Amino acid sequence: MAVTAAIHLDGVRFAYPTGFALGGIDLRIAQGEMVAVLGPNGSGKTTLLKLMLGLLHPDTGEVRFNGRVLGAVRRRELARSIAMVPQEIALSFTMTTAEVALLGRTPYLRRFRGPSREDREAVGAAMAATDVLPFAGRPYDALSGGERQRVILAMALAQEPRLLLLDEPTRHLDLSHQLRILSLIQRFNRARGLTVVSAMHDLNLCALYFDRLILLSSGQVVADGPPDKVIQPDLLKEVFGVTVQVEPHPTRHIPWITILPDTA
Amino acid sequence: MSHLAPRTSHLAFRTYLGLSIFLLLAFLIGVMQGAVLLSPATILKILLRWAGVSVGTVTWLPADETILLQLRLPRVLGGALVGAALATAGVLFQGLLRNPLADPYIIGTSAGAGFAATVAMLLLPPASVLGFGSVALSAFVGGLFAVLVVYRLARVSGQMSVVSLLLAGVVVNTVLGYLGSLTIFLFEGSEFQLRRVFTWLMGGIAIHDPRQLWVVGPIIVCGIAVACGFANSLNALALGEEGAVAVGVDLDREANRVIGLGALLTGAAVSVSGLIGFLGLAVPHILRLAIGPEHRRLLPASALGGAALLILADAAARSVVAPAELPVGIFTALLGGPLFLFLLRRNGRERTWR
16 A cells, blocks of 8 residues: 655654754654654653654654655745644733634734634634634633643644644643543544644553554654554563553453552 | 634724824824924914915914924924834834843844944044934944844854843843943043933934934834734744744744844934833833734834834923923833833733733
8 A cells, every 4th residue: 555654754863962862763654644652751752743843853864744855845834734732832921712723823824914714714613623612712821721732722723734743632631631632633533634643641542542653762663553562561561661461441442551560 | 703803803993093193192292392382273384384285374483483393393203213113123022032021122232332322422523424423323333233243142053042142132232331331431531422422321312304314214114014024923922932833933034034123123213312211111011911912913003102102201301301301211211111000000910921
């Protein structure tokens, strides 16, 4: 099956001046895939996402989006195809929910012009999909963590991207909000073929919602495949140093882990 | 979707209408006030006659006409231009640097212009190009040169960072500020010269020749118009640098242009007014408290507000101890300070800066 990779990393190496490095990454992610990036803190998940967004440039190797090297595409054009949901945003001014979501239309705005009707419709649709319309006029800072996460997602969806990158979208959320946001992303993936690459921590949530898991350790890909291939006790013991027991999920055909704390 | 077609349209109209009336009133007060009080009727008649409209018999002194056309009008126009330029540059730098303490002088202009102007006043012979004296020209060149130095210092590793820009600005401002002081000590000028340096550093609208307006005016008016084109990028910068890049802002290119434009506006203002403090810091804050942080609205509104406020401050500066004059910087602080504090207290519950 000859699928054009939506995002293609070819021998990507990247080192921060402080020493941490991501080494020799080769990855192909096809249009419409739903991929989780896993790994311990500091294993390079966020760095990998920033390379895919073109916020960081590889020291060697190439990142291609739909066949084009990221560095050669104008930022404005890139932002119409790739959107990022960061862990959090710190606004320099107090802004309303609608004003924040509207910033997602920046790559479509013309100089000296405000948002067009088309822009407002796109933002309205994104806000409706993420269910943030009820507090459109409220200040972003007054919202709860779950609400903020949905506003940021609305902003990213307003960009009408083909690739959505998310950096731990369920962080700080309670269980119901975690499921809600992942179902929402999954719906966009299934219904519109949106390619999703998300950094994640919770292995069980990964198994529930993602088709493909990429496990990072110290800046290297150590496993890549469907959940039942990546969620293996010996692999997780090696990468996370944690003992787990893996059983089939009671109702779904996915692996389910139980953590066994060291009692020694 | 009414909450999405937000407060903009009719609020924007009300904002511009209110600010335009304020500017018009300031203009009227500006041309009336001074050592000689001119009535609005006299002003109107003189202006109409000057424009070629017949207004019947001349009922005013010839001196009134000279005062209005040769002194007050250029001065009020100069004040409006300088105030608009400083307020716009303030919005540009506060938005780009994401820092509430940023003002038009923050990246080196004040000390560069101040140092060059001090040297010119103490050491250079008076010269004149298009009505600009050696002091004005030195200030303009010195201000831009200092910004260039700050910019180069902040760009060491190929990429520019906001933090290094701020730090380099503070350092260059400090070093050049003390070099200016050193110059004053080493080349002991006459009392007159020292007074002149001191007055210049506190700011004052000085239009010696209407030709100055024909040079500075187009630079400032065009500069403000171009500045409005950066509104969308400045809005996106509220997300932080990475956030702005993620929504499609070519940060390096936009930052370069904003810095260049801000420096040009500030340099043009400084060349006819010396260092007028507080205005470029306070006007953007005052308007942000009044109409919110959205730059498409904030940029033109700040230009109007800055123009009106400086006209009023300048009218006060030449009226309070008439026929002598006080540095206008005293009045920008005395007028702008309380207004700023009033709005800050009134809107205390919903701060605009985080």
